[in-house]
Amino acid sequence: MKRPISALPGAIGTCAALCASAPLALPLGAVPITLQSLIVVLAGALAGGAGVAGVIAWLGLAALGLPVLAGMKGGIGAMSGFSAGFLIALPLASRLAMRWQPGWHWRPTLLLMLAGHGLLLVLGGAVIGLRGGDLAALAVLLPGALVKSLVAMLLLWLVGRRFAKPA
Known part of the structure; x- marks a missing residue:
């Protein structure tokens, strides 16, 4: 299926957007909200x-x-802390989101976005738990995951209407 964003701009744009969002973090616990x-x-x-x-x-x-x-961090040390599970899960969540198709209704789109954020929370929580961290701290991330899933669903619904094949 043809994607709304082509390969080279998609890869460069994704990397640039992730880099640009680095300073936008709320440090509310062991893992920041981003x-x-x-x-x-x-x-x-x-x-x-x-x-x-x-x-x-x-x-x-x-x-x-x-x-x-x-939080403008980098290096292997920054990647191996409590956030390690989330970092490992990011490309997996992106791969999971590839299942989305233009023209999907809002419900399956929302479920897919929730699944992607859920994957991040599960793998992130697994590493936090293995390192002896407080899993209850993940509760702080739940509202953000829900809001981000809703925003993603809305944006994908709008884009999908433009790129969906006529019935």
Whole structure:
């Protein structure tokens, strides 16, 4: 299926959007609340594999030490803390979002976006739990995941109306 955003602009745009969102983080616990999960699911849905490639490129820049992670952090040390599970899950959530198709109704779109954010919370929570962190702290992230899923659903619904094949 042809995606609304083509390959090269999709990969570069995803990586750039993730980098630009680095300073926009609310440090409300062990893991900050960011817009990066919203960008990741939208990238997978709109740009397909190119969006996933952009997420992986962004993680590569972070591994090289560039300050592109939440709170303008970078490097392997910043990637191996409580956020490690979330970082591992980001390309997976983007890949999951690739299932979206223009023309989908809002319900399956919302369910897919919730599934992507749920995947992030499950893998992120698993690493937090393995490192002895407080899993109850994940409750702070739930409202944000819901709001970001709703925003993604609305944006995809609007884009999907434009790109859906006529019946």
